[in-house]
Amino acid sequence: MSYKSILSRRSLIIVLCSVMASLQLAAQNINSTLELKELKASDDSRIFGIKLTGENESGAIPVFQAKVDFFTTADGKSELLGSASTDRDGSATFKVEKGTRLLKDKEGISMVTASFQGLGKLNSAEANVKFKEINLQINLSEKDSLNTIQLQASTVGPNGESVPLKETTFNIYVQGLFSKLKIGECFVDAGAGTFEFPKNIPGDSNGNLKIFVRLEENEIYGEVEKTGNAKWGNHRSGFVEPSRSLWSSGAPIWMITTLIILLTGVWSHYLYAIVQLIKIRKEGKKIDQE
Amino acid sequence: MESNKRKQELLKEFLPQLEKTSFLWYAWVTFLLGAIFLGVYCLVLQILKGHIITGMRDNVVWGVYIVNFIFFMGISYAGALVSGSMHLFKTSWRGPILRIAELTTIIALFIGPLYILLCIGRLDRLPFLFMYPRIQSPITWDVIAITTDLFGCLIYLYLSFIRDFALLRDSGDTSLPKWRINIYKVLALGYHDTPTQKKRIKNVTNIMSAMIIAIAIIVYSVLAWIFSVTLQPGWHSTIFGPYFVIAAVFSGAGVIIILMRVFRSVYHLEKYITKQHFVGVGMILMVLSMFFAYFTFSEYLTKWYGSKKLDDNLIQILFTQYFWQFLFSNYVGTLLPIIIMGIPRFRTINTITFAAIVAVLALWMNRYLIVVPTLETPYMPIQDTRLEWLLYKATWIEWCLTFGGVGTFCLLFTLAAKFVPIIPVSEVADAELEMSEALAKGQDNHAATITIPAKKQVVLKKEANEL
Amino acid sequence: MDNSPNERKNNRRKFLRVSFLTGLSAVAAKTVCADIPVDPEKETGEMVTLLSPDGQLVKVAKEKINYMEKYISPEASRKGIPHRKFVMVIDLAKCKNARKCVENCQKAHHLPPHQEFMKVYLMQESEEAAPYWMPKPCFHCDKPLCVSVCPVGATYKRSDGIVLIDNERCIGCKFCMTGCPYSARQFNWADSPYLHVDQPYSPETSVPGKEGTVSKCDFCPDMIRDGKMPHCVSACPMGVIYFGDQLEDIVTNGEETIRFSELIASRSGYRHLEDLGTKPSVYYLPPVNRQFPVDRGFDHEDEINQRYKDVPYVKKMHKN
Known part of the structure; x- marks a missing residue:
């Protein structure tokens, strides 16, 4: 439901499906769909984005490497602005720099048309967008x-x-x-x-x-x-990893201390035992020599 | 010297065990080697094909292997605790069974850690445990603890062997091959039973026996903490440390009784390992089974009353799916030793051994019930359709490796008993001397954990001989 | 179960369209002239089906990603993305077990069909309680027990809150798996073709996996570094999953962008099993005012529906 409302509000986008060229080709031909969107960017340039898809039984498939022409149109006159080639998503963008002259009608409204010529089995498609300066x-x-x-x-x-x-x-x-x-x-x-x-x-x-x-x-x-x-933000300091916690790379001090105390206690006794064994051996050697 | 003469006498008596090997012995060793070979074959399979060939899956990530790990480590610590405390408290009848307890300690300590290795997915990365250790991890504690324990036990065991090595070296007229005599010579460290040497050995043995007890308690608690530091409802318990220690000594005492019974028959030690010894260790078994039952009861009682959802799930599964196992491990296994030892009429060598076997099996099952059902009831419900993901069932690979471990335990014991007398000759001779002196003076024995009047001992010995 | 395949397809297409349209302003001012190598003979590797300008269906190798260019080594992956703390908010009121999060995650991480970093549970606290669908990734806890118990530091907590696994360090002891109370971790029990992917290993991608080691949801830091959201977030057709940086207090599901604190406050967000004290980075919005009845979630093959057979609600359904 929410998607529908979003779409309906985008009234600027007029999607034109191409008309089938002729009846005999209709069975084989693929209808293409062109979507067009326009934005006046911060640097006062205008960016036009298109998406070109072809419809077959499995749904919409992006058309790639297709040349799409952009025209400025008003009062029946039309001038080519340039063209763009679609990528793997079927998308392309076209930028009109600030100061580029766009044709206007008497109310000051400009219209930009994106047009795909159609080639082989793929039908042509066209879409336009209107805006006022x-x-x-x-x-x-x-x-x-x-x-x-x-x-x-x-x-x-x-x-x-x-x-x-x-x-x-x-x-x-x-x-x-x-x-x-x-x-x-x-x-x-x-x-x-x-x-x-x-x-x-x-x-x-x-x-x-x-x-x-x-x-x-x-x-x-x-x-x-x-x-x-x-610089109006009130950014909080980031997540600081505790330097010595159970889940950090360094162990807590108390843990290291406990381990050292335990190990020193135990291993010092081992050492004592080994020293005693060495002493026994020394005494034994003396006896053997005698 | 009287004691020296007695020692030589005793040694003469035990030498044939070291010298001669029967056909049956070879058959037995072959059988064990077969079991071990099967285990090695399974291990190779597991390394080649991955852990997929075990019954372990994402929920029950640890199975029979970890159960065996706890089990063998438990036996080891029990051996250390029993021999250590017998020595420390100068239990009068400790002599003949001391070596069995010590060997149990060290051999089980070699086998236990092998099982945790079986749980590890990438054995080639074991050095990482030492290259990148994190001491916050209980596994690192365990690595440190087991290493420390192993060293301590080796020193302790060696201390108890030196005097017998010296005897074997000096025995002279034996048919033992020369290389063995040479090994004894090196291992005896030039011990000649001089007063200073005697004093030193006694002194160090006393210290080490105390150390061994302390280490065994800490190390087995560390093992328990591997489980209890997690949030798993069946494991996250403060009493797990002492609970595991008690359970360990319980099972270990059982294993010692079984081994006593085996060596008594096989080596004809009726004169040395008497009913008195069975009753003595049996008493330890009884007392520990009471403690164990108490811990088990309080552990499950609190969970049962607590009604927390996950505790409840665990109790449910224990009383339904694992009902018989639960009954066997926590009722039969604890009650049987108490009944047999508690009623004097029931106490015979064979019944005590039977109680010990049941106790050991029950303890193994108890560990299984601690590990597996807990992992089968995690916090997030198991929503899966794959049967092996829902319930753990050990595969033949795991069982073969389990028996391989038991086989290794038996083999090492068999070989050790071929290398040194299974009865600590010097210890026994000294004890006999002490006893006769005491009898002569008409005094009671030294303070001991379990004191049996000297006169009664004689009676018991007679009884044993009649058996 | 009136959710016909057609309707779903439509929903998906609408969603794709919306994302295309809203994405325009992010496009840098440059014309794209893609040079795509067409190699129809090469069937191995991942292929996408496209239309050529003359209407021919062609299979084209998926855009080759230069892994080395943005490769984060295991050592480098131990440091978090600076000044970030990632959080996820999952709106249980919108989930209908469409499983797109699961499927896309599996695809991106080269996981076999049964291995799911993101799982969808059918939860029902008690027989009287209402059942609801609960997508569950790794919670990337701030007090991660899995990290505490790791003996070799193979799993670690980063400064950006993400908990990762370095499977070149992992010894496979599985201790972390018993430590995690949320069953987030999985073990690679056997070697499989899924573990053989021709791309350098990075803990940030978790690809390729390695036999005998543990793996789990990684919050897709490789995507985040690219300015993209984790696969589960962008895949969800219902906009169930919100993702963002807690420090800048913004989360988005790709469709709407909300302040994290406001979302949690207004919708009574909570964390699963808060009393365990692990402090998860994943929050849930309770399943109230639901957009779909629970039954919608059973529009799957038997194997998946069978998973939920022990839930009281399903048991009751089968009885009637």
């Missing part, structure tokens, strides 16, 4: 013993002018070892918002935190991300 700036500050993140966001108006962003919620994350932990939300209106950063987040061993401010699954702007670093 957005500018996000974050500022991490420490004021009056409060750690705050200030957000400034603007979008582009009809004449290319900067327009403050209205009523949008950003998510705040910190980076964990494997994944990002959501620690709150920041509501941005009139182009600005403030988030008070909690004090009880440990961070890494120096208290450093990598903070992510993200706009996610937004129907207009897509996925946007900004990162920043701050």
